[in-house]
Amino acid sequence: MQISERAQVRRIPKRAVYDRETIHAILDAGFLAHIGFCVEGQPFVIPTLYGRSGDKLYLHGSAASRMLRTLEKGAQICVDVTLVDGLVLARSAFHHSMNYRSAVLFGTARKLDDPQQKIEGLRIISEHLIAGRWDEVRAPNEKELKATSVLEFVIEDASAKVRSGHPVDEEEDYGLQVWAGVVPLELKPGRPLADPRLAGEIALAESVVRYRK
């Protein structure tokens, strides 16, 4: 994973960070990636779940998925993971902003063929989404594994942008009688809704109890 021309953040370089630790932390805090690829000059952006292990992301989907079939051919891929942290409300329209953490990754992917590697990729995705769930549920059977493609995406280069804190206004605007500040935003889990078809009285899964903490 390194800094290259394509990953270089052009605008507001003070918001740009390139260290592996920051990028991994953003990837670990998120769970939804936007995958960009080109087919004969036409861009496509598809949202998908992922899991991370080192400098690799794991993606999965139907073996018949257009996206996965394109990606597994070695297409160039751009992955964006963005976490929204708040609205930044300045005294002027111009200085309004967002607090956010965003990672942009570039690389290519390969399809995993070995069943054990596929299962391990799926386990990484599942544990990334909700830790502990994998061991609570029925594992994929042979038929399900065949119907699923698992891709390993190697992060070749990457960058991140982070904004935090209060608005930065023009000096002469600080005297305005306008409320300014930050409205924090957070993706929060609500009260779990049990499937009406539960097989009797079943306690809330441990993975969900931990997830909500």
Place this chain on the structure above:
Amino acid sequence: MQISERAQVRRIPKRAVYDRETIHAILDAGFLAHIGFCVEGQPFVIPTLYGRSGDKLYLHGSAASRMLRTLEKGAQICVDVTLVDGLVLARSAFHHSMNYRSAVLFGTARKLDDPQQKIEGLRIISEHLIAGRWDEVRAPNEKELKATSVLEFVIEDASAKVRSGHPVDEEEDYGLQVWAGVVPLELKPGRPLADPRLAGEIALAESVVRYRK
């Protein structure tokens, strides 16, 4: 706005919706778009704020932005807006899913040159993000307007995917002693944090009071 080859949802067509009302509702509920474009076969995905008016989206950024300079040349653009509604926890690993609403739009953009049109585009973006804020704050001045590019993106075709409700498991798995259901997820505003440099005692902005409701 119409359904075309590129916008057709291939996987799980039962989750696909194409009507304008559903797509507009998703765009209105979100505020962060992922913009995909290609530069010589290399895909880029950039997160950005937007506003909607009819079948048009407005995007803005620094006049020096690489993305905006590429888009204003008429490049093909793919826009994704995804809202996460919950984790769908099934009895088998295979049937885990997300509840979500996602719109994918295709089209091209043009740069607005007329200052009044630019201001109107910026107002639409601002009102989309937090209604009422535009009239509370100082309007853009000539210098700020010059430093800002405003793009009008026309939705040429689009599709949406929506999943809601409980997991759908294999019939034979419903007897398993595994908790299953949905963990709702929602992006929630927290307590507003006033800028320490407020010009005295200033009441929380009306726009923020309304936003939190």
